[in-house]
Amino acid sequence: MAQSIPRKQRFDQNQVAEQEHRHHDTHQHDHDHDHDHSDVHAHDHDHGHSHAHGIGHHHHGPNNRRGLTIALGITSSILILEFVGGLLTNSLTLLSDSGHMLSDAASLALSLVAMWFAAKPAAPNKTYGYYRFEILAALFNGATLFLIAGFIIWEAYHRFLNPPVVSSGSMMLIASIGLLANLASAWVLVRKSDVKSNINVRSAYLHVLGDALGSVGAILAGLIMLLFKWYIADPIISVLVALLILRSAWGVIIQAVHILMEGTPITINSEAVKQSLLVIEGVRDVHDLHIWTITSGLDSLTCHLLVAEDADDQTILQQAVDLLEREYKIKHATIQVETSRLQHGDMKV
Known part of the structure; x- marks a missing residue:
């Protein structure tokens, strides 16, 4: 033979x-x-x-950490402002946006933790180290976006039935501050981090963009209510923002699952x-x-x-x-x- x-x-x-x-x-x-x-x-x-x-150093270098840290500080500050402002103005749009920002702050913090884990050296029982923790963080962030969008839609449903009076002027002022802060956070992430190819950073970036959309929605709703006293605009725009958030979240979840399935x-x-x-x-x-x-x-x-x-x-x-x-x-x-x-x-x- x-x-x-x-x-x-x-x-x-x-x-x-x-x-x-x-x-x-x-x-x-x-x-x-x-x-x-x-x-x-x-x-x-x-x-x-x-x-x-x-x-x-391919994806969790100091620039990514710096960008996420700055964005986390900005987001946490505006979160408090929008939550208090939503309570004072009785605006669902502001409250929902503050809830979204709470998730954003958590996602940014989680992304930083994921980078710390990914930087740990490999071990005999983890020969690739902890790189996959970043993918898990991205998957978690995508899932939280789904939960937040679902909560916004649920609250909007109840407000459709009985639209409350909203202090539209104060709502627009607070939303404008939030929008500027969100745009600043997004700019920092784009300039300081690898948004394009790093799914972990991109999931955090999408959270920030979702916040910006929420702020735009709040400004638009406030303007409509201020001019026409049409208070149902608040829940309608909230739903539209929620749908945009869902679309972004779905893309992150699909990609994260694809990586975890070793596609x-x-x-x-x-x-x-x-x-x-x-x-x-x-x-x-x-x-x-x-x-x-x-x-x-x-x-x-x-x-x-x-x-x-x-x-x-x-x-x-x-x-x-x-x-x-x-x-x-x-x-x-x-x-x-x-x-x-x-x-x-x-x-x-």
Whole structure:
């Protein structure tokens, strides 16, 4: 019976780079990749590991923390103002917006806590560290937006039946202050944080934008009531704001769940990755391809490359690593190279 001799060769260049990364990075990361190859077929194996350099700073750096901290201070101050103002003016729009701001303050604080957890070093039982805590925080923030929107709609329903008199002038003044504060918080997050690619920061940012919408709604409702004494405008606009909040929250929840289910990153087409690897000279097949997101800005990949018998394994491995980083921004990849053997008309793979 034909037998293949297992060969375990490490990709020295990446191994040296990994050692340098562990020496210089302030956050230590342990990456354990366990592969069970108790296949009934025989294999020749080359294992290549390409690890991201400096991934400890990819999404929870000081700018993100600073932006969230400033936004938290602004939000907490306006929260008190709108709550007291809502009680004094009898405005559901202001009260609902203050409730939303309470959730915002909690979400901003949670996002900061998540960043602190994510910065903790990896442990033997958590080889990727605590990166996923940021995704859990984003999921929680999205869920709280749903609860707040539901509360606003419920209160609006009762006010539709019997619209109360609202001190529209005071309501507009307080809402205007709240709007300016929310816009300031949003500006700080955009300027100081990674709103675009960090789902944790973006979920907090959406909370702040929801507050801004609530303030705009309160100003509009106050203006209508001031001019026309049409007090039902308060619950109507509150519902409209709640629906906008729900739309934003749904997007965050869907993305967070997708990451937790280890789905392929929305920015990457797995079939396109496979075809790109097949273009490398000497690669005959790509299988067991898995691509997932650990946390925002940190994607991982594992796959097996079946190469021709006379191919240079290490050259192919280096080309694959370079291609993944250059074209797909994947810096953390584990690639196993397998060499096929053809003897007596039977292919052993």
